[in-house]
Amino acid sequence: MPKLLHTADIHLGAPFKNLGEKGKEVRRALRETFSALLRLAADERVDLVLIAGDLFDANRVPADLVDFAVAEIAAARVPVCILPGTHDCLDTSSVYHGAKFGGIENLFIFTEGVTHKVYADLGLTIHGRANSANKSLQSPLAGISPNADTRWNVAMAHGSIRIESKSAPDDYPVSLEEIAASGMDYVALGHWHVAQDFSRGKTKAWYCGTPENLTFDERSPAGQALLVTIDDTGVSVESRETGRYSWREVSMDAAEVNDEPALLGKLKPLAGSRTLLKLRLTGLAHLDFIPNEDRLRELLAEQFFHVAVDTRAVHLMETELNLSAYPESTVAGRFLRIMQEKAHAAPEGERREYEEALQVGLALLKGKNIL
Numbered sequence: 402m403p404k405l406l407h408t409a410d411i412h413l414g415a416p417f418k419n420l421g422e423k424g425k426e427v428r429r430a431l432r433e434t435f436s437a438l439l440r441l442a443a444d445e446r447v448d449l450v451l452i453a454g455d456l457f458d459a460n461r462v463p464a465d466l467v468d469f470a471v472a473e474i475a476a477a478r479v480p481v482c483i484l485p486g487t488h489d490c491l492d493t494s495s496v497y498h499g500a501k502f503g504g505i506e507n508l509f510i511f512t513e514g515v516t517h518k519v520y521a522d523l524g525l526t527i528h529g530r531a532n533s534a535n536k537s538l539q540s541p542l543a544g545i546s547p548n549a550d551t552r553w554n555v556a557m558a559h560g561s562i563r564i565e566s567k568s569a570p571d572d573y574p575v576s577l578e579e580i581a582a583s584g585m586d587y588v589a590l591g592h593w594h595v596a597q598d599f600s601r602g603k604t605k606a607w608y609c610g611t612p613e614n615l616t617f618d619e620r621s622p623a624g625q626a627l628l629v630t631i632d633d634t635g636v637s638v639e640s641r642e643t644g645r646y647s648w649r650e651v652s653m654d655a656a657e658v659n660d661e662p663a664l665l666g667k668l669k670p671l672a673g674s675r676t677l678l679k680l681r682l683t684g685l686a687h688l689d690f691i692p693n694e695d696r697l698r699e700l701l702a703e704q705f706f707h708v709a710v711d712t713r714a715v716h717l718m719e720t721e722l723n724l725s726a727y728p729e730s731t732v733a734g735r736f737l738r739i740m741q742e743k744a745h746a747a748p749e750g751e752r753r754e755y756e757e758a759l760q761v762g763l764a765l766l767k768g769k770n771i772l
């Protein structure tokens with residue numbers, strides 16, 4: 402019963418340009434995450450580590466980074482199987498053509514024309530097609546079929562599940578029908594950065610997600626890897642948290658925070674020395690608290706690893722509405738007068754809502770993007 406550690410999209414060498422000085426630290430952290438993955442494999446006594454594409458962020462990465470990855474794998478004593486992905490594809494300049502990858506006993510890399518590797522002691526064949534470019538219309542499962550000589554068959558594939566409107570046709574598409582018809586026990590997917598189950602028919606198939614989050618867009622709470630156990634009763638998939646940094650994107654309505662302490666109080670539960678915060682303020686600000694990007698960044702810097710603040714969608718509330726500035730013949734003028742009448746006629750408890758609606762509508766009519 403083979404036990405596998407499934408990872409992908411580690412993106413060693415990613416520049417993190419948007420993080421400025423802190424980018425260097427996160428780049429170094431990715432190396433540590435890679436080492437931690439291999440330690441996890443040893444601790445969990447897995448038989449084989451699968452890296453389903455994008456181990457490296459690019460084919461041109463610093464030589465010392467390649468040395469590091471190769472040395473870590475060689476020291477790991479667990480077999481490691483690498484599939485070139487889209488960022489580290491197998492083109493003429495591929496990082497995997499380097500001599501450093503040769504002669505490492507426990508390492509197998511899918512290269513041109515090679516589509517499977519037999520691990521006889523595990524009764525397992527690993528299948529895969531190395532991506533040869535950054536984009537392609539071809540499925541990474543094309544031409545792959547089970548090896549009847551081994552009890553178990555697993556494929557690695559780096560590409561996008563073919564979903565209309567969600568995936569580009571030239572992003573190495575894999576269809577759910579292909580997964581169902583693959584004859585594989587498990588398909589180890591890479592390319593999408595959040596763990597997701599795409600099992601179909603008798604075949605289990607998962608994206609494992611990045612072991613360390615790389616952007617604010619990723620909805621996964623923390624990076625992770627998958628432990629995959631295959632036996633006669635089926636395939637079981639468990640996740641293990643490997644990420645140490647958390648990237649949090651927070652949107653807040655400026656009208657709901659009256660002062661700096663209130664804003665800091667709301668963010669306090671997220672604070673941490675390894676938390677990256679992207680704070681986006683929206684809506685209408687009262688005159689007594691006008692959020693300022695530099696000031697907020699400064700205030701939050703101590704509580705977070707990195708802070709980005711965006712106040713472009715905040716609009717200042719107009720406290721003294723000058724009706725003559727909005728003639729009745731204009732849309733804004735008509736709107737203003739109707740809303741003022743409604744606010745006036747509304748019962749006490751609802752008046753504030755009308756007044757706020759008036760301010761929001763007015764800002765929108767003036768072309769402000771406040772939502």
Ligand SMILES: [Mn+2]
Binds near residue numbers: 455
């Ligand atoms: Mn990719």
